[in-house]
Amino acid sequence: MRKVFWDNPYQQRLTTKIAAVSGNRILLEETIAFSFSGGQESDKATLNGLPILYSEIEENLIYYIFQEDHEFSQGATVTMEIDWPRRYRLMRLHFAAELVLELMTRKLDLEKIGAHISETKARIDFAFDKNISFIFEDILAEYNQIIEKDELIYTGFTDVETQRRFWKINGFAEVPCGGTHVQSTAEVGFVNLKRVNIGGGKERVEISLLNDFIRPKASPSYG
CATH class of the missing domain: 2.40.30.130 (Elongation Factor Tu (Ef-tu); domain 3)
Structure with a gap:
């Protein structure tokens, strides 16, 4: 297939x-x-x-x-x-969540214990015993810089036989991921971060898009 x-x-x-x-x-x-x-x-x-x-x-x-x-x-x-509008939101939110995760784990010793990407929001769950929102301002500042730079998002296989894939942007190592992604960081857009305490030493970060731009129904050159 x-x-x-x-x-x-x-x-x-x-x-x-x-x-x-x-x-x-x-x-x-x-x-x-x-x-x-x-x-x-x-x-x-x-x-x-x-x-x-x-x-x-x-x-x-x-x-x-x-x-x-x-x-x-x-x-x-x-x-x-x-359903293209749904797919496009999933693509944008998936990369937004991955980028937020990479930025957060650069600053804090965090264990990710769960994640989910829907068409309305993404979430990442961490094992963390403090209010994690103290880091949001710094994370968003770095995130926004990357979005504004309009970095190309490269995707490919690390292992074709097992279908293991990755994404990569400038300044980051290859990140394992088999999802669907947009072509550049500007296309992902800006986001809002919300902290949710889910109890038991666990913190949830919810990610939502600040605009609902949907790319027109056309397949751009991709590769």
């Missing part, structure tokens, strides 16, 4: 063929629909206009689950389309 969402995360429509059908589980030759991994929620998508209920990852293959009466057959040509 070719995962086009890594080759071009801006592609919103794809014509491909069905590789296998097992009941209501469909395997495609190619896909643009990301499946929940690394804390990033799955894309919402359709196949020939029929909504995908959910997806499952097995041995690096993504299986899409449909209603039992789907009528898809092996070898058929189909068209997949993703």
